[in-house]
Amino acid sequence: MQILWRDHTGESAYDRARWNNVFNLERPNCSPRAVIKATCTEDVVSAIKIAGQEKCQIAVRSGGHSMFVWSLHEDSILVDLGNWKEIAVDADVKIAQVTPSVTGLELNEYLHANGQLFFPTGHCPDVALGGFLLQGGQGWNCRNWGYACDWVVGVEVVTAEGDVVFCDQHKNADLYWAARGAGPLFPAVVVKFHLRLLPDPTAGLRSSCYIYPANMYRQAFEWVQSVVADADQDTEIVMVAFYCESRGEVCFKVHFVTMKADGLAAEHALKQLHQGRPPGTFTEWVAREDSLDSLFSDQRMVNPPSHYYYTDNSYISNSVDVTEALEESFMTLPPGKPFAFWYPMYPRSRRPAPDMALNVASDHYFSVYAISNDRDDATRCRTWVEQTMERIRESAVGSYLGECDLKLPHDWYWTKDSARRLAAIRQKWDPGCLFCTVHAEQGEGV
Ligand SMILES: Cc1cc2nc3c(=O)[nH]c(=O)nc-3n(C[C@H](O)[C@H](O)[C@H](O)COP(=O)(O)OP(=O)(O)OC[C@H]3O[C@@H](n4cnc5c(N)ncnc54)[C@H](O)[C@@H]3O)c2cc1C
Structure with a gap:
């Protein structure tokens, strides 16, 4: 696991790491205390332990395409999942297990070549699944096929306690509920999405x-x-x-x-x-x-x-x-x-x-x-x-x-009941606010 500490890494290597994959040039000039390049679940667990020892927060980056660069926070430990790309498909049941840094282009190329399958990813090829699915995901033909998160059947996450847990409609159902729309307020790190797939509809596009x-x-x-x-x-x-x-x-x-x-x-x-x-x-x-x-x-x-x-x-x-x-x-x-x-x-x-x-x-x-x-x-x-x-x-x-940048009260992004339920889930799974959310000047009431 590669760790680049702000105070012990050359400036250019550190800058490369903190800006890695960040799409928007309009970005906060935040300096994470360290950037951890995680390439497996154990790395994420270790990152959470390190944040505990350092008494600082964790920020997560999958593909870096957040318009408001929510992955960059001052003095946090930035867990960059960008180098961890895994896709496994069970074509018989049409389910894929995918790590969050896989992009829409990468996933659909793989699915096309391995079983003529498809997932309604975002329209931009380079948006990664992590941020996209957590916030809902307006993918291809969203009006009919639904939000991309409608196709998420389970998530594997690392919690603030450093536990690895699986969430679906039966197990840890509250986190599963949050994984489909909480976006940057999701109180854990997703390490794998389990996705239901469609037959490939692109032959007659x-x-x-x-x-x-x-x-x-x-x-x-x-x-x-x-x-x-x-x-x-x-x-x-x-x-x-x-x-x-x-x-x-x-x-x-x-x-x-x-x-x-x-x-x-x-x-x-x-x-x-x-x-x-x-x-x-x-x-x-x-x-x-x-x-x-x-x-x-x-x-x-x-x-x-x-x-x-x-x-x-x-x-x-x-x-x-x-x-x-x-x-x-x-x-x-x-x-x-x-x-x-x-x-x-x-x-x-x-x-x-x-x-x-x-x-x-x-x-x-x-x-x-x-x-x-x-x-x-x-x-x-x-x-x-x-x-x-x-x-x-x-x-x-x-x-x-x-x-958008979450600067309005929460019931603008979720219904009142959902905003309340999300706050309770965050309190249960991340009572110490280990995970960063949006930037302080945004996110009224986070
Ligand atoms: C050019 C462009 C086109 C876009 N097109 C679309 C579109 O067609 N449809 C659409 O719905 N959206 C679209 N978006 C928005 C995009 O989906 C979001 O910005 C999304 O958050 C990007 O995901 P990411 O993983 O690349 O971002 P990141 O910047 O890596 O992540 C954003 C935030 O999500 C959270 N997060 C990410 N990964 C994890 C994880 N593994 N565990 C826990 N939290 C995590 C963190 O809070 C993180 O800061 C577009 C954005 C851009 C820049």
Whole structure:
């Protein structure tokens, strides 16, 4: 087990370790007391013992893609799981056991090659399962296939006492409940996820795309909302606003991705959607053959590494006129790389809620990404994000942990009952607050 102590390690090796895999250039300048590179469960147990001897907290990093870099805390012991990649699949029962640092790309490549299986990972190929699943996980076709954590059947964790325990709906059910939505407030270290898998739906993957100019906002948005209820169950739907340099205006991309084993069935689903689309696109394609690789590459392009990011999101109330509520936010998108998107959550939002920590539900998810390679510009974009979120606060019913910084009271991210239950579980499993959560200036009431 490699341990890099802040006070006994060369500056560049220490910096490499503390920033290892951290995606966002906008990061707190925190100096953990030590970085422990854990590559097995015993290493995590040892790290917890060391934190006890040192009387300091433990922070955990799986893939480093937390937008707010929750893995970095001053004077903590940072347990970096980034070098520990294991995947084991039982294809007969379609269950995988996976370590938290495995990324979405790595997992789906492995599953494809070993049994033609699939897991609804995040859209960005490099997001690791650890942070993604703990906060819920809006993966591929989330509106139908559910949050990725709906597919978690068990977790192996190391507790604050240094015990290794398994959690599922029968054993340590409270931790299992928390492992599906507590995010950075999870009071243990996950060392393995047990995941239920789907048959690989990517053989017949097809996509359609319709890009509209700004003056078509209402027609495009109302159309895409109107198709959600009856759209094919294997079709992911999103509308993304981006600034088109060549046109000098905000444009709207309606994107459908259908994942089915049978390409003809996918084409049929997309052609049905095509029939009702309003005219006026300046670019479009219909039922094009596509692949997970190419979708992942697109995501890498819109979320480039080595940039400053600031993101936020809201679930918008089912009772408001979403077109009206989001219009100004979409239309004021600044030039450059920032983008904003609306992502329907129906029908998952109307199904009986599974018994798990993540349970804020609405039909509409809205998220904004400020992205820049220039710090000053990033500050300008951040102001736009903050103003946007302030503007729509009245129409919102909560936020998803994945793309926000937990600065509001907890019942904004969990329901009141869940926030209370989570606090009790944290008190039971981590009464001494061994595990770091979010940054002190955030996380009111943590
Ligand atoms: C470019 C980009 C695209 C994204 N796309 C999506 C998307 O499509 N859908 C979506 O839902 N989210 C998305 N996200 C958000 C992302 O899922 C979260 O930021 C997630 O936390 C990243 O997981 P990680 O393990 O890489 O992060 P890390 O920074 O390693 O972990 C974040 C925090 O989670 C906790 N944690 C992580 N691992 C463990 C563990 N093993 N045990 C206990 N606690 C742990 C810790 O508190 C840690 O600080 C995206 C983020 C980025 C940067």
